[in-house]
Amino acid sequence: xxxxxxxxxxxxxxxxxxxxxxxxxxxxxxxxxxxxxxxxxxxxxxxxxxxxxxxxxxxxxxxxxxxxxxxxxxxxxxxxxxxxxxxxxxxxxxxxxxxxxxxxxxxxxxxxxxxxxxxxxxxxxxxxxxxxxxxxxxxxxxxxxxxxxxxxxxxxxxxxxxxxxxxxxxxxxxxxxxxxxxxxxxxxxxxxxxxxxxxxxxxxxxxxxxxxxxxxxxxxxxxxxxxxxxxxxxxxxxxxxxxxxxxxxxxxxxxxxxxxxxxxxxxxxxxxxxxxxxxxxxxxxxxxxxxxxxxxxxxxxxxxxxxxxxxx
Amino acid sequence: xxxxxxxxxxxxxxxxxxxxxxxxxxxxxxxxxxxxxxxxxxxxxxxxxxxxxxxxxxxxxxxxxxxxxxxxxxxxxxxxxxxxxxxxxxxxxxxxxxxxxxxxxxxxxxxxxxxxxxxxxxxxxxxxxxxxxxxxxxxxxxxxxxxxxxxxxxxxxxxxxxxxxxxxxxxxxxxxxxxxxxxxxxxxxxxxxxxxxxxxxxxxxxxxxxxxxxxxxxxxxxxxxxxxxxxxxxxxxxxxxxxxxxxxxxxxxxxxxxxxxxxxxxxxxxxxxxx
Numbered sequence: 134x135x136x137x138x139x140x141x142x143x144x145x146x147x148x149x150x151x152x153x154x155x156x157x158x159x160x161x162x163x164x165x166x167x168x169x170x171x172x173x174x175x176x177x178x179x180x181x182x183x184x185x186x187x188x189x190x191x192x193x194x195x196x197x198x199x200x201x202x203x204x205x206x207x208x209x210x211x212x213x214x215x216x217x218x219x220x221x222x223x224x225x226x227x228x229x230x231x232x233x234x235x236x237x238x239x240x241x242x243x244x245x246x247x248x249x250x251x252x253x254x255x256x257x258x259x260x261x262x263x264x265x266x267x268x269x270x271x272x273x274x275x276x277x278x279x280x281x282x283x284x285x286x287x288x289x290x291x292x293x294x295x296x297x298x299x300x301x302x303x304x305x306x307x308x309x310x311x312x313x314x315x316x317x318x319x320x321x322x323x324x325x326x327x328x329x330x331x332x333x334x335x336x337x338x339x340x341x342x343x344x345x346x347x348x349x350x351x352x353x354x355x356x357x358x359x360x361x362x363x364x365x366x367x368x369x370x371x372x373x374x375x376x377x378x379x380x381x382x383x384x385x386x387x388x389x390x391x392x393x394x395x396x397x398x399x400x401x402x403x404x405x406x407x408x409x410x411x412x413x414x415x416x417x418x419x420x421x422x423x424x425x426x427x428x429x430x431x432x433x434x435x436x437x438x439x440x441x442x443x444x445x
Numbered sequence: 446x447x448x449x450x451x452x453x454x455x456x457x458x459x460x461x462x463x464x465x466x467x468x469x470x471x472x473x474x475x476x477x478x479x480x481x482x483x484x485x486x487x488x489x490x491x492x493x494x495x496x497x498x499x500x501x502x503x504x505x506x507x508x509x510x511x512x513x514x515x516x517x518x519x520x521x522x523x524x525x526x527x528x529x530x531x532x533x534x535x536x537x538x539x540x541x542x543x544x545x546x547x548x549x550x551x552x553x554x555x556x557x558x559x560x561x562x563x564x565x566x567x568x569x570x571x572x573x574x575x576x577x578x579x580x581x582x583x584x585x586x587x588x589x590x591x592x593x594x595x596x597x598x599x600x601x602x603x604x605x606x607x608x609x610x611x612x613x614x615x616x617x618x619x620x621x622x623x624x625x626x627x628x629x630x631x632x633x634x635x636x637x638x639x640x641x642x643x644x645x646x647x648x649x650x651x652x653x654x655x656x657x658x659x660x661x662x663x664x665x666x667x668x669x670x671x672x673x674x675x676x677x678x679x680x681x682x683x684x685x686x687x688x689x690x691x692x693x694x695x696x697x698x699x700x701x702x703x704x705x706x707x708x709x710x711x712x713x714x715x716x717x718x719x720x
Contacts, residue, residue: 433661436663437663438689
């Protein structure tokens, strides 16, 4: 059994196994806690701050077969200046694209602080041999990606071969080196809270800088409940190993109200350290549009229409 | 026999809902007190979201289908005629006047149902141009319409504040203050007539509470006021509406074909004649 270096810390597989085995979850209590956190009311100034924060945490995403150079330029322009008529709205954290489009996105984000994230390891299914996943990831990094979003091997995970899941992430992290690694659990495929917790811990132990809920390609996307399980795993991991990892929620978060509920949960459970794009992100395509609408609504008092904001 | 009283609710997105605020206001009719939903600005927001979706469904329906649904509405009211007459009498109308009002209502619905597939021929036209082109003024529904109904207790007047815009394919948010019991009863027949959800939302409350939010809401395309407002109120509405280039009509015509004209937007098309 070899010791793997992640974040400068060695985590032996036996330790990972030990953590994974302590994965029982009180689902009734969890549901209750998550639901109670959704009832907070955030008003006026705090709301405006939350909305701006959400924008700065967004990974503006397009992952379609129809993506073209033109579509990427349009999206990057929106990422840098989400609302061209309001300079107080910050840039988003990153744009997220397929590996073949990274070089285009990279060129367009020059002179801004927007990062380029690439999905790799044969997103969204990940159903290819390991060599191909490594190649896919290497290609994205060579093209200039600042962040890599990979998917875990759900086939291996659901068959109970946790070691394989772990080894694959470790191997991909080796390719990434200093490039930020986000590991997608695809919570919709994992079905149970216990599975989400196990997958979270395995991914963290294997060296992921972030764990991410979903690909956005399933009908079941992120849920606050799944996010709660993940944030608890991140906290437990921090208390055992001393490393702070981030969380990215993606898929199905369409409105500002829902996004604010995530922020409330993160703040209450993890503390304000995590309220930063360094440690918390939203994967978004339609979310940003609603947030921009709400920001303008707060400033003008008038409910807004989508067609007054840039597309992208 | 136990006398069971009805709780009137707003009709939004094909569902009967209480005001999000939980607030009500009271109306007394014949020594009975009706608790009616006091629409809040968030209810307006929800209604507009619904109307926006309703507009897609309703405006893309074929004129033939719109005609059938409108005709169905007249059938429903015909079937419930007695209860309408009774309610109008509770409001203080004589039986004769109440019956006349309902009869006129039914006739008007049938007239507009008939107009559903004819208005475009009547309102649109071929423009005379000197070149070898067809120049066509094609008429489109304007979008989401907010209609403040008249303060007179009359189903016919309520309908005349809704039917013209609905017939051409607009989705309508109808808001009633004085005659809200009647409007919310009418919502039940709307529900039974196969209108797509969101094409017609019916709300009750005090207009002054929501005047600002309605006139500022960017996604409402037109405000029709079928009730005389004080000068100041109208000015506020017009000023707010100008921010989003919203059209405002105070007491628009309800006579014949001219009634539908405010709700249309003209698109002009040039097409070569190809001699």
